Amino acid sequence: MTTFVDRVELHVAAGNGGHGCASVHREKFKPLGGPDGGNGGRGGDVILTVDQSVTTLLEYHHSPHRKATNGKPGEGGNRSGKDGQDLVLAVPDGTVVLDKAGNVLADLVGHGTSYVAAQGGRGGLGNAALASARRKAPGFALLGEPGDLQDIVLELKTVADVALVGYPSAGKSSLISVLSAAKPKIADYPFTTLVPNLGVVTAGSTVYTIADVPGLIPGASQGKGLGLEFLRHVERCSVLVHVLDTATLESDRDPVSDLGVIEEELRQYGGLGNRPRIVVLNKTDVPDGKDLAEMVRPDLEARGYRVFEVSAVAHIGLKELSYALADLVAKARAARPKEEATRIVIRPKAVDDAGFTVTREDDGLFRVRGEKPERWVRQTDFNNDEAVGYLADRLNRLGVEQELMKAGARAGDGVAIGPEDNAVVFDWEPSVTAGAEMLGRRGEDHRFEAPRPAAQRRRDRQAERDDAQHEYDGFESF
Helix, strand or coil: CCCCCCHHHEECCCCCCCCCCCCCCCCCCCCCCCCCCCCCCCCEEEEEEECCCCCCHHHHHCCHHHHCCCCCCEEEEECCCCCCEEEEECCCEEEEEEEECCCCCEEEEECCCCEEECCCCCCCCCHHHCCCCCCCCCCCCCCCCCEEEEEEEEEECCCCEEEEEEEEEEEHHHHHHCCCCCCCCCCCCCCCCCCCEEEEEEECCCEEEEEEECCCCCCCCCCCCCCHHHHHCCCCCCEEEEEEECCCCCCCCCEEEEEHHHHHHHHCCCCCCCCEEEEEEEECHHHHHHHHHHHHHHHHHCCCCCECCCCCCCCEEEEHHHHHHHHCCCCCCHHHHCCCCCCCCCCCCCCCCCCCEEECCCCEEEEEEHHHHHHHHHHCCCHHHHHHHHHHHHHHHHHHHHHHHCCCCEEEEEEEECCCCEEEEEEECCCCCCCCHCCCCCCCCCCCCCCCCCHHHHHHHHHCCCCCCCHHHCCCCC
């Protein structure tokens, strides 16, 4: 038996970036031919894409954990790692993506519309990419970044022009089966339809979609019965059709009271007050149903409703109804604002935006937050002194050390880079040279050049500082 699912919680994980490679080219008679470590590959993204052939979220209900593949690490010989493969998840048209707090992240309408739910991690740079005129043979590489981990909620809101609303067993499924080519399961069930059915109707030159959505009961707007699962599928429809049962066997029900109950539920749900309504008095092929329809019709018309007496079984009044719906749909489409051309909005950062913040917490710890410093920390191999020194240089050029001093940090104070649950904490030593002195300048291999006099070393350090900004700009994209 096929199960319809229109709301799921999905746990998606993008692929991790591959680590860069630290390698030195070696040939016969040339044991130190320079760095040749390749870059790591990018981790795969998790992408949600609308597919018209998909009509339910059932697949993700049974398998809610999805992960893209990781990027491969770089190799020697300047061989970059292979990028991870993107994971493309097909979702129905009308799927809304929300975060755990209920905030809308994306509204996916239209075949091919896509949204990156989790972005893959960047691959780490190999030591060949880190080499420069001032760092001829880096003995380290950057680590790949972890991919995003996201917990999202997918909700399906049916995309249709017309919604048939009404009590269970009011004849909505029968009506859509005769107005269109849809083939819903129809019988004298004591319960409501569980699956929204979509059909396509052609009336003159107008082609529109009509939805038979699950039936309403009192209290649906508070979640009773199918509750919000029903009302969610009404939101996108342009026209509402009240299907009222004129041949009900329940003594406490009649078409007018049924209409009042349904309208109250729509009012409490909200956002549907401006949709045009049509009232359909169904089952008029039954003698008692015909008499009741003629009795309540003047009252409904006095309330401003346009009323149609039909019989889905005997095919009575269907043509007039289909053309009336086509006219309302055409008017609704004409009233919609035309879609504007895609615009690219550029929001440059303020000239005084440092890209990070330094705050002092109650326990005396200084916390550094910002996209760049947190990313650089994730890319650093803390088991390698040169890599730690390279990180210190990057943070210093960004201005982190200067801001720590302004915030009152002193040598030996604790500094954390990153959020509370995933931070790197260290004791701060201002202007400290990372790594052992035998390494010479950070990220260089002293074996590639002869020992230099002290004066020459000072001049080279000054040249390194002058060249720092150029080097910094070159790696901004990583």
